Amino acid sequence: MAIWLDQRSEDFEARFSAFLSTKREVSDDVNAVVRGIIDDVRLRGDAALFDYSARFDGVDLATAGLRVSDADIDAAVAATDPEVLEALKLAAERIEKHHARQMPKDDIYEDALGVGLGSRWTAVEAVGLYVPGGTASYPSSVLMNALPAKVAGVPRVVMVVPASGGAINPTVLAAARIAGVTEIYRVGGAQAIAALAYGTETIAPVAKIVGPGNAYVAAAKRQVFGQVGIDMIAGPSEVLIIADGDNDPDWIAADLLAQAEHDEGAQSILITDDRAFGEAVEQAVERQLTRLSRSRTAARSWADFGAIILVGDFSAAVPLADRIAAEHLELAVAEPDALINRIRNAGAIFVGRHTPEVIGDYVGGSNHVLPTARSARFSSGLSVLDYVKRTSILRLGPDQLAALAPAAITLANSEGLDAHARSVSIRLNRGG
Amino acid sequence: MAIWLDQRSEDFEARFSAFLSTKREVSDDVNAVVRGIIDDVRLRGDAALFDYSARFDGVDLATAGLRVSDADIDAAVAATDPEVLEALKLAAERIEKHHARQMPKDDIYEDALGVGLGSRWTAVEAVGLYVPGGTASYPSSVLMNALPAKVAGVPRVVMVVPASGGAINPTVLAAARIAGVTEIYRVGGAQAIAALAYGTETIAPVAKIVGPGNAYVAAAKRQVFGQVGIDMIAGPSEVLIIADGDNDPDWIAADLLAQAEHDEGAQSILITDDRAFGEAVEQAVERQLTRLSRSRTAARSWADFGAIILVGDFSAAVPLADRIAAEHLELAVAEPDALINRIRNAGAIFVGRHTPEVIGDYVGGSNHVLPTARSARFSSGLSVLDYVKRTSILRLGPDQLAALAPAAITLANSEGLDAHARSVSIRLNRGG
CATH class of the missing domain: 1.20.5.1300 (Single alpha-helices involved in coiled-coils or other helix-helix interfaces)
Incomplete structure (x- = not known):
């Protein structure tokens, strides 16, 4: 059962504030362990990678090889369901086309005094992409992280992925090939981040590291920041759905659950002006929950962090949406255009009843790496801009x-x- | 005496690598102290600000007032040398004009399938600008940090500045007015950062904090990151000058010293293809050093971190410049255009013999907040983009x-x- 909040009740502000400040992540302090791993990789290079991979991933890199060969990738592509390959290609094509529009243009000009001024954009010279192992190893995330680098013109896009028990999800390797990744290494964890930041005998260092990972990976990224650039440290996913009573409650319930199944710390919020609709959605969530393979995760997320917020009208939803600053915002209302430009803070907006957020996860063309935990108040989703940097030019x-x-x-x-x-x-x- | 490195000598690579990895900052571990201050400000609000300001800045805010009034600012403007006011206005006008060109445009379109896609840019709703007290309180930095926010359309631009001994540099207040700062508070240190991030009775919280500060301020910014956005944590300044033997050694020496006088950790590097010229510059530096009010700082910086690198020809300078990835790069050579587009990593490039970096510090129009410590490999100087965020839009x-x-x-x-x-x-x- 999610919590209910009624915007017209007296204690709403206090309860909404408390709801907003609820922490959805327990972050273990792994800094000391990670510091030791990074120092060891700096000191011993490949040998350290071999040791940690044996210990943490149960893989003997002396046999398997640190670098994933072209033949390995060929085999992975051959092992991937052709229907999945086609879907990845469609997704890649759409992502590439959309991101190409984000490429900033140089602006070199002379002002009235004859002073030459300019902004020149160049690609980062080498980027490292971390891909988690196991069930969190998503081919779609490989596309989302690597394709903007390709569009930006990054010459070296290096992927690291742990071979847990010796194996890498073949679909991840297929996605890497489609996305133009130029090097792939069988290594994960803090040791992979250290290798990307400082280099080893086999892995040349990069200038920036992107991609999601567990607490060790996140801590390692924070620690190597400065030596290299990093992307945002993503928290658990979240969706805010603003929906009127004319929606099919089952559709909205499905969307709420699509977030909730990601992670026990994920958050799904419905804002509606119709109490009966809210109750119908809640019932639909309970019904659908029983049929999901990840029902345990989804149920936990919905129970702990889910919310249904009742408002008098959708104007009242605008300031709430801005304070929630959701990663994903669905506007399932009759006139979404009346709301879009009034809402300032959202990672991505999905407009109308036929735009479930999931389309944006895969094939919409926009990026699915978006600011979480209210950071849409000050930051943006991943884009080509994350792979280029600007040099000012002045000439007198x-x-x-x-x-x-x-x-x-x-x-x-x-x-x-x-x-x-x-x-x-x-x-x-x-x-x- | 700076060190000399000769690119054609056998031990060059080892010496250059060591030179690149030299740390120029001693960072005290002030995290625990800062954590305590932040917690206290969250708990006690204004009262905590009053206590810390009495203790650290020797100012009684109960008398002085936390907020700087319009009358105070009027008085500061009246107390500022009219010539300085005019120079600030000229600088502001040029900065504003240049930065207006950086404003990203929304891109809303339909693709061939009829899918609506878009990138919509909105300003961050409130920005906090930290300004240090004492001698590091630079009016030019107020312009450089605040004007891009104004251009971006940020509704609230809040400045905090410690009133050390009760006083604030009037020129800083004048610059704040010229730059469109909307609120100013007499408070500095970690307590000011905490107030901006979490709010107090008097100071409403902001969504992003920018601006330079000491170790306490930097640690506080790192700790509140996530709650709010922050800009880069700037390190000591640096300049790389690529100069041929046809320059006046005194000009180049003056440019090296302009960096060195900033901070003992600042770094000035000359790359030249002419040993005799390098020696002449070195002598000119020694001569000019004696005449500077900050000669002690400049001498320390030049002795500890200065370098003269000899190359066979300027093509050989390109990969060195990319590895140094200097905050400021001057190209004082006969044909700078032959070099500009071959160099990938630099915060800002100053082209030709008549573009000393100092023009960019004040009146060039481009921003003087630039990536330090080799971070130009993956990041850019401050711009309008730091004050806006992008929302993706998808519509099916x-x-x-x-x-x-x-x-x-x-x-x-x-x-x-x-x-x-x-x-x-x-x-x-x-x-x-």
Whole structure:
């Protein structure tokens, strides 16, 4: 049973605030262990990777090989259901097309004074993509993380994935090939992050590491940040559905459960203006729960973090949605356009009754790596922008320098920075 | 004396690698102290701010007031040298004009299937700007941090600045007014960061915190990250100058010293193909050093971290520059255009002999908040993009859902996510 909150009740603000600040993750303090692993990989390189892989993944890399060969990938592609391959290709094509539109353009120009200014974008030179092992090893995530790097023009896209018990999900390898990953290594955990950040004999270091992982991987990413760039540290997934009473309760229940089945810490929230509809959805959730293979996870998530919020009208939902700042926001209402532009904070918005969030997980074309835990208030989903960086360009000749020098010298002096002032003044009234 | 490295010598790679990995910052572990301050501000709000400000800044906020009033700002503007005011206004105008070009455009479109896709950009709703007290309190940094927020359309731009001994640099307040800062509070340190992140009775919380600060401020920003967004944690400044023998050694020496005077941990590097020129620059540095008010800081920086690197030709400088990935890169060579597009990693490039980096610190128009410590390999300088976030939009009707459903269902099933598959399949062959 999810909790119910009624926006018109007196204690709503207190209960909603408490609901918003509920922690959905227990993060073990694994920092010391991770620090030791990183130091060891820096010291011993490949040998350390071999040891940890034997211990944690039960794989003998001396036999299996650290690098996944082209032949291994060929075999994985051959072992993948052709229907799945086709679906991955359709997804990849749509993701690539959409992300190509995100590529920022250089902007090099001269202003009225003749000063040359510019923003130049270049791809990060090498990116590492972490892919978890076991059941959290999602081919769709390989596409979502690797394709924007390909679109950005990153020359080296390196994937690491643990071979738990010696095996890697073949569909993950097939997805990597489709997504243009250039190197794949059989290694996971903090040791894989260390290898990507600092390099070993076999794995050359990268400049940025992306992709989801467990507590060890997340801690390792935080620790190597600075040495390399990292993407956001994603928390459990969440959906907010704003729905009127004209929806089929079963559709909305299915959408709530699609989030809930991800993780016990996932969160599914319904905002509706219709109590009877909310009750019908709740009943539909209970019915559908029994038929899911991951019903235990979904039931736990729904019971612990699910919520149904009643509002007087959908205008009242806008500030609530902005405070929830959901990773995924579905607008299953008659006139979604009236709401879209009033809501500021959401990772992605799914518009209308025929856009279940799941389409965005796979084949919509937009990215499914989105800001969780209210971070849509200040951050964005993964995009091509995460794989490029901007260099400012400034170009003055003697005339432009003469025009701007007095103000620069005045400001440098006012800040007490003599050498700054001198670096400009020394160039005045001189040849060049 | 800076170190000399000769790219053609046998031990160059070893020495250059060691040089690159030299740490230029001693970071005290202040995490426990900062954790206590943050918890206290969350618990006691304004009262905690009053206590810490009395203890650390020697200011009685009960008398001075936490919020800086409009009258205070009027007085600060009146107390600012009119020439400095004019220079700030010129700088602001140029910064605003340049940054306006960075504003990303929404991209809402329909693809060939009729699927509606979109990237919508919205401003962060409230931003906090930290400004250090004392000598590190730079009006130019107020402009550089606040103006992109104004251009992005951030409704609330909140500045915090410690009133060390009761006083705030009036030029900083004048710069805040010019830059469109909407609220200013007399508070600094970890307590100010806590107030911005969690709010107090007087200070409403923000969604993102930017701006430089000491070790306590940096630690506090790391600790509140997640609750709010933060900008990069900037390290000591650095410049790389690639210069041929046709430069005036005094000009180049002045530019090296303009970085060095910032901080003992700052770094100034010259790459040249002309040993005699390098020696002349070195002598010019020694000469100019004696005349600087911050000569002690500059001398320390140059002695500990300065370097002159000799190369056979400037092609050989390209990979070195990419590994150094300097915050500031000056190209003081006869044909800078031959180099610009070959160098991938740099925060900002200053082109030609008449573009000293200092122009970019103040009045060039580009931002002076740039990636330090080799992070230009994976990150960019501050821009309008740091104050906006992107929401993905996806919109399907029944036909589009029918077209994409089979692939989505196939992928959901292949990932073992029943409820995902069901959320799509339940909408097929039904009304809506």
